[in-house]
Amino acid sequence: MSKNSIDTKVIIVGAGPAGAGISFFLTNYEIPHIVIDKNTFPRDKVCGDACSGKTALVIKRANPDWLAEILEHSEEFLPSWGITFVAPNGKALDIPFSPNRTEETKAPGFTLPRLDFDDFLFRKMASPYCTIYEGATIGNIIHEGNKVSVNMTHDATEYEISAPIIIGADGDKSIVRKQFLSGSTVPKTYAVGLRAYYEGITGMHRENFIELHFLPEMLPGYLWIFPLPGGKANVGVGILSEVIRDKKINLREQMLAAIKNNPQIAPRFANARLTDKIQGWGLPLAMERQPISGNNFMLCGDAASLVDPFSGEGIGNALYSGMLAAMAIKEALPANDFSATFLKKAYDDVLYKRLGDELKISATLQRLCKYPWLFNFVVNKAYKSPSLRNTISCMFTDMDLREQLSKPSFYLKILFNR
Numbered sequence: 001m002s003k004n005s006i007d008t009k010v011i012i013v014g015a016g017p018a019g020a021g022i023s024f025f026l027t028n029y030e031i032p033h034i035v036i037d038k039n040t041f042p043r044d045k046v047c048g049d050a051c052s053g054k055t056a057l058v059i060k061r062a063n064p065d066w067l068a069e070i071l072e073h074s075e076e077f078l079p080s081w082g083i084t085f086v087a088p089n090g091k092a093l094d095i096p097f098s099p100n101r102t103e104e105t106k107a108p109g110f111t112l113p114r115l116d117f118d119d120f121l122f123r124k125m126a127s128p129y130c131t132i133y134e135g136a137t138i139g140n141i142i143h144e145g146n147k148v149s150v151n152m153t154h155d156a157t158e159y160e161i162s163a164p165i166i167i168g169a170d171g172d173k174s175i176v177r178k179q180f181l182s183g184s185t186v187p188k189t190y191a192v193g194l195r196a197y198y199e200g201i202t203g204m205h206r207e208n209f210i211e212l213h214f215l216p217e218m219l220p221g222y223l224w225i226f227p228l229p230g231g232k233a234n235v236g237v238g239i240l241s242e243v244i245r246d247k248k249i250n251l252r253e254q255m256l257a258a259i260k261n262n263p264q265i266a267p268r269f270a271n272a273r274l275t276d277k278i279q280g281w282g283l284p285l286a287m288e289r290q291p292i293s294g295n296n297f298m299l300c301g302d303a304a305s306l307v308d309p310f311s312g313e314g315i316g317n318a319l320y321s322g323m324l325a326a327m328a329i330k331e332a333l334p335a336n337d338f339s340a341t342f343l344k345k346a347y348d349d350v351l352y353k354r355l356g357d358e359l360k361i362s363a364t365l366q367r368l369c370k371y372p373w374l375f376n377f378v379v380n381k382a383y384k385s386p387s388l389r390n391t392i393s394c395m396f397t398d399m400d401l402r403e404q405l406s407k408p409s410f411y412l413k414i415l416f417n418r
Contacts, residue, residue: 003151003158008034008131010329011150011161013176014169015132016045017055017315018301020121021322022167022329024062027127029330034161035125036152037170040135042119046195046281047314049234050080050210050226051117053097053108054316058323066124071106076116078229079107081207087379088216088372090264094209111210111226111234113197117315133159141166141179146338148296165338166297167325169318172284174303180294191221191283193238193312194251200272201225201233213265215258220369223258223265224312232275235259238283238312252278285309285366286317286359289352293343298325306355310362310369317355324351 010026010033012019019035026033060067070077082096097108125132139151148166152159168176204227205211211225221239228234237255244251255278259269284305292304300306301318308317328346332338352359368374 003160006034006159006161008032008161008163009165009333010034011036011148011163011166012169013037013138013150013167013174014171014301014303015039015041015122015125015134016118016169016171016301016318017121018303018318018322019167019169020118020125021058021062021319022169022300022326023125023127023130023322025323025326026329027125027129028062029326030129031326031329031333032129033131034163035130035132036136036138036150036161037132037134038136038138041122042115045114045118046193046279047114048193048195048224048226048236048312049113049117049228050111050313050315051077051109052311052313052316054313054320056108056110058316058319061323063124070110076229077110077112078208078227080109080111080210080227081107082205082209084205084209084211085375085379086211086213086264087375088214088219089376089379091376091379091383092264093379093382094205096207096209109210111208111228113228113234138175141176143180143296146296164296164336165329165332168297168299168303169301169322170303172282172302172305174299176297177299177303180297181291181299190242190285190287190309191238191240191307191312192244192251192280193236193283194255194278194280195234195236196255196274196278197228197232197276198235198269198272199230199232199275201235201268202271203268204233213258213262214369214372214375215262216372217254217258219372220366222369223255251280283307283312283314285363286355287363287366289356291344291348292321292351293328293347294340295343296338298328298343298347300325306359308359308362309366320355321351324354 009031012022012033012035015035015037023035056067085093098105133154136152136154142149146164147162149160149162168174208227213223215223218239223237226234237251258265260266284302284307286306287309292299300321306317306321307314325347331346
């Protein structure tokens, strides 16, 4: 059977947030590209369903009208104004994202099911520069010289799509990563998460704060409760894979036991109802820098292991990496240079310069999670000190301040009330 041959400028594998982020900016740069996804949208993606200010930033840069649409539909995109940390001793600390906000201030983050959010992004990709094949199957990827070819089947028709660059935006099981970084020794998944949807949970914050519960039995992981539109909530747990293996943890049993027995959590679930099955997925944490590009390829989002090690955020980093990948392609096309050297400078170095410090700090904070006394100490102090609560609040928007959380001097100052 003969194949339909197509030449394009960019091939993107994956139409989730990372792939959408690339597509948005390639369209803005008027660069033709093809997006391939194995699923048909709308489709679900197991996730915590929380979108940070970074998500809003990228969407605004892609098209300000899209962010305005989100902000105008709070019944679909539930605005979230902060985060609640619950220490191992059960004390809760509310941290507003915008402590000095005015009436004009917009919520920096929002929550909604990934089924809906990814479909929103998918529909925004439509443009004269973007051709999308959903429900497609990739046979193999061939890299010869300065060209990449993808053999694909779509609607019983075979295609051979060729371009000078391919982008892996296809998640933690990325076929592009497997093809081009098969010799990489860096583990792509450091943690495992479970997600469940509930309705009828009581005690939610009036301003839709997302909640992280650092339960003693789950450290260095945590249980989360994220409010969703329609009175529902995303409830889940995330913990390091090595801890699960070493302690032989049944994560599903542990999560359900906490919901049933934890004295702070159980009363809130007294009349709650599980509305869907509990699902798990891998969390490719950004614990260390690793290659995310090479000759004629780049990786974005989960395929590049860019999940925040502390917060578990993946959506914002996926969109942000997609934006930077598109910027690198914009530079590479006029020079016709898609070499590993060029892409490392235009993409890897830029991404780690902008996100590297944040990811390093988060990796340090993640390691500190194993010390429950430290969490109890900080929360106890902040509980009594409005100025310390304000300082910690600012740390979530100011990276220079956030870095202090990883330094022993910060805790010494708290100890001596300085």
